[in-house]
Amino acid sequence: MKLNELFLKGDVDRIMAFPPNKNYKDEWIWAYSKNGKYNVKSGSWLVAQPIVYQELLPVETSRQNNLKSKIWEVDTMPKIKMFMWRVLSGALAVAECLRAHGMQAIQICQICKNGNESVVHVLVECDMAKQVWLNVKIPLPQQGVAKTTADYMEYFLGLMGKATIPGKYKRAIPWLLWGIWKQRNAKMYAGNGGDADIIIAQALEEAEEWKRVNSLEMVTEVQRVSGFGLENKWPPTCVLKCNINSSWVNSSRMCGGSWIVRDHRGEVKFHARDAFLPAQNRIVAELRCLLWVMQSLLDLRILDVEIWSESGAALEALNNPRDWPRFRSYLDRFYKLKLHFHQLKLTQSSSKANVVARKIASSVTMEARLHSYLATGGPTWLSSIIHQESRS
């Protein structure tokens, strides 16, 4: 395999655990959270680490922190959120920031030669930026009211929620900021670009595309079942219920999975067990298990089904794929497979209600039963539990 030629064994395992999805462009994700999305807790943790990144961050004020957390809520692409975060952190390679870090840089803006090149200058005050904001009729704050980058970011974030700004312009604000910055770079380093109308056209198009793609995302209805004991367990007559479970051992990364399909009376139709390649964590194990289950169900032409999983995190990821970029390739495969079903409902199971599936799955990791199988009916060693459940 190509990967083995290029990477060390341990790294190959890491890459295979989160296989890249070729349908998407590369993008930045946050390395310090479980799902790959920034959260304040992991951010604070990182800032508290004694590493060099800390030096790049200017002194934080609570207002800035507040603004930064708002940036992660903005409805835009992760790379643009990251850009906005860098804007606010003074981490853009403009003359003022470079000089603040002791680097040589010409202070005057090389595009308009009409002021010092600061973040605010590039994004708001420079001729090119002013033209963009003027053409989309987005008013800038009166002179003297906003001064710092934080003032402007607060102002733009406020505009995005403002009813008086037409929707398509409001939505495009993050792309406009990003477009102005890209054009500034094109002009500085390649000597071209700088046309306000091109920036606007691209920003509007990308913002609309983002909206279109993300509204297409099918939101799977996840039903949460709280409490234990008597749940409304059995599905209607034409639907089968499939309990799934993945068993994962932290020390060895070993994982196994199982599923068991029952009808409206609790009678077992099939069950199956399999051992999987080592998984990096429990969520990966559950998602892999789910994909294997879906493929098995499709092979058996079981197209009307409720899948019950205990993994709240996996269901959360399936429900909000945009918030879980780290798992995107698994989530994408889920949505592709889902298209083949007539009806597929995901439900969170209590651990008590999932006991049969869990016992089968843990036989893979606890008893090292590594051969896989698919069988009609249920496993005999669990028949008394299955019988009991069918009566409740």
Ligand SMILES: [Zn+2]
């Ligand atoms: Zn300028």
